[in-house]
Amino acid sequence: MPARLSHLFRDLSGRNDQVLAALILDQLSAAADGVGLATALARGELPPGVARSRIGEIEHEGDTRRGLLVAQLRRSVSSPIDREDLFRLSRSVDDVLDAVRDFIREADLFAPRGQGAYQPVLDALARGVGELGEAVRLLPRAPREAAEHALRAKKQGLRTQYQYAVSALLDLPLTADTVKATLLLCRLDTAGVHLATAADALADGVVKRFQ
Structure with a gap:
């Protein structure tokens, strides 16, 4: 079967929707791996330098996908939803x-002291990625x-945990470490904003196509 006819048959049979969804799931798998790496770092289970090296590999994999x-x-x-919405996702x-x-x-x-502030935010981010x-x-x-x-991916309490x-x-004395920790929390909040945009x-794509 010629390549164009093969692609058309796959599109009309619905197979292409599954292929596209699987490719986005591959991206989400890379994102979940990144969150898992950040969690291991926050728990002190992984040295920061090792985590930094590994996140480069995960990011490359995500870009490839x-x-x-x-x-x-x-x-x-x-496509399962409008191409513009799928691309935005x-x-x-x-x-x-x-x-x-x-x-x-x-x-x-930054090498801040103490990593406990990040764990609840990372847990919420992990749940959100899972729901998505x-x-x-x-x-x-x-x-x-x-x-x-x-x-539901948007309602895992990430912003609330960030605010807490x-x-x-x-409430702590202003030190270099509290400033560093605040900046790092902002990075996780940014991840939550992007997750909400993806959701x-x-x-939006479902509403436009099916309702």
Whole structure:
């Protein structure tokens, strides 16, 4: 079968929707690996220099997976949601990983004392990434359920945990370490903002196409 006809058949059969969703899941897997690495760093289970080296590898993998998605979109006639929303979803997942990368790099550069402030925020981020992954898994076959999981990804309490952590730091004497910790918390908050944008892209795409 000629390549163009093969792509068209896959699009019309719905197979392409599954391929595109799988590629975004690959991106989310890289983001989850990055969050896991940041968590190990925050718990003191991994030296900052080692975490910084590993996040570079994970970021490269995430970029490769995003490149595969963009290439697949160019060849595709159909997609599970509008291409613009799917592209925005993919880009925002990439931004989540970038923010986590910045957290790890700056943790290595700043070398702050104590890592306890970050754990609740990282836990919320991990839950949000997991919920978004479930949303993407459901997207080809159950788009409305996918949209519900996307909304749950935004409601894991990340911003609240960030605010609590910053408030606790502001109650402490102003030192270089409290400033460093506040800056690092801002990186995790940024990751949460990008995660919310990714969730909105998926939910908006479902609304536009199916409701």
